[in-house]
Amino acid sequence: MVEITRQQLTEDPHPIHAELRAESPVAWVEALGGWVVLSRELAVEVMRDAATFTVDHPGFTTAQVVGPSMLSLDGPEHRHHRDPFVNFFRLAGLRRRFADYLADTAAARVTELRSRGFAELRMGLAGPFAVDVVAELLGMIDVDPLELLTLYRDIVGAVTDLSAGNAMPSSGPAAVAELRSHVARAAAGTGMLSAVAETLTGDEVLSNAAVMLFGGIETNEGLNAAALWYLLTEPGLLSIALENRDVLASLVEEALRLEPAAARIDRFATRDVDIGGASVAKDDLVIISLAAANRDPASFAAPDEFRLDRRGDAHVAFALGPHVCIGQHLARMETIALLDAVLSGLPEIRLDSRRSVGPTGLVFRKPAAVAVTWQP
16 A cells, blocks of 8 residues: 555545555554554444553643543543533433523524525534534533634644644643633533532543533534535435434434544553554554544445445444543534524525535544525
8 A cells, every 4th residue: 555644534534444444454554653443343442441542641632731631531530530520411411401402592593694695504503503502511601602712722723733743832721721710600600510510629620621612612513514514415315304304313323424523532552462463562552543433344334325224333433431422412412403403494505516625634524614505
């Protein structure tokens, strides 16, 4: 195989994953500086073995920016950070708290666009709606959404710079300091952060709130945009969805499978270990490619095809094991509500293929632009 570049993996990793997987379920990719796990079976094995494949490592840069959190710890410390939040993310409670909020807020966002006749839906709808939801979740409804978005981007930028081997930009600590004041006000209220503050320290509440800000905006914007992309690009799917909203749940699952917003998750080996025939050394970076696992032909028939009636193995877009996404139920609810609002408020919507750009991204993937038109 020719040399693999980061640019190729950013633009369209799926053919590369397929070629690598055909040779071995685990491959060293020099451009990424790590071992890439490509099969669903091994991805599940690695995600469930936190003792051998850990996030609690100096190479995991998120903790350097926001501090230790449920995202960057394993074992008892991970449970200490995560357990206080768990009850707030159970499906029954989320439905009671968020069902009406999601429907009303999504409808309001679509109504704002209605008179224009055109929009770019990733930046104009998918992202702003994700910010609305995470602000409601964290009890930061008095914070300007644009400010939350700026803080999020500065924190992500700092993590990205550190991951690339650069120095910590001053914008990272400044954003965390500003977020601290918002978190403190929310923790003094009556919502989720107030409840977890009874168990966690101020720094621990802050670091986990920062992780939820990141996850709630970055990955949910990606899922919202990807679901809209498939709704508008898969032949006949828009007509089907307009007639039958029951297909939206399956649409969201296929969007998650084909283009998970978090395309990879990173672990570090705690010891020398063999994975799928690859000799991984202690401290080696092990990249679990969720994008590759979700298109493994051993688990998914015709893995590159969009199928509403897909059965069999479940995708792993939300990860598995101790670090399975705590917000997966809310993410699904959010995207279904957004799709329903678009179908109800903009039934004449059509993709403007000249200005639209499909999924892209190395670590986090999303359509670059979902340009659409409709009759206002």
